[in-house]
Amino acid sequence: MKIEFYLNDELVEVEADPMQSLLNTLRGNLNKTATKEGCGEGECGACSILFNGKLVNACMMPIAQAEGARLMTLEGLRQTEKGQCVIDALLEAKGVQCGFCTPGMVLALYALLEVNAKPNEQEIRTAISGNLCRCTGYGMIVDAARIASEKGEGLW
Ligand code: FES
Ligand code: FES
CATH class of the missing domain: 3.10.20.30 (Beta-grasp domain)
Known part of the structure; x- marks a missing residue:
């Protein structure tokens, strides 16, 4: 087909x-x-x-x-300013370790920030609840969402 x-x-x-x-x-x-x-x-x-x-x-x-x-x-999202903002935030927060979950996390954080530019911790944790990360314990990814929200002020 x-x-x-x-x-x-x-x-x-x-x-x-x-x-x-x-x-x-x-x-x-x-x-x-x-x-x-x-x-x-x-x-x-x-x-x-x-x-x-x-x-x-x-x-x-x-x-x-x-x-x-x-x-x-991720191939498309990384070409955009918003996608790059999320990737930079993950790197800054040390939310990328083995990197296996990272493409999915970038998409999940982007999808969250598109509808909620200033999410609180619970909202971030809910948004990434379908994305497993074996390495970071999630705290660094929550930090990354906050950084992307703050540094991307005006973008979202
Ligand atoms: S590979 Fe699709 S949810 Fe795990
Ligand atoms: S960074 Fe290794 S699974 Fe998330």
Whole structure:
């Protein structure tokens, strides 16, 4: 089946089994490997992307659902001022250690700040509750959200 969608603001077309996951399509068919595969069953958030502006687990979504959708991955988000603001904040807060969760965390923090420019700690923790991090204990990622909120004042 041919499926067309926007990936990082570019129209792309893939030929794939409609039930193939969006994650496997991004990584396998389109060579967009910033999005990671962790659990493969919707539990870890390593595969988080934006789907029509909403955070989703790409491992759980069949590619057929992407027809006509607008998808954003880290490859696209890092080219934007807001995306770079979140990445810089994660680095400043030492919220990047092994880095495996980082692509998903960047997307999750971005999705939060887009709707809530000044989140409190509970709101930040809720926003990243679907994204597992084995390294940081989450405190540094909460700090990163605060830094991105403060340094990105006027951006969000
Ligand atoms: S790989 Fe998709 S949620 Fe874990
Ligand atoms: S930095 Fe290693 S899993 Fe989050």
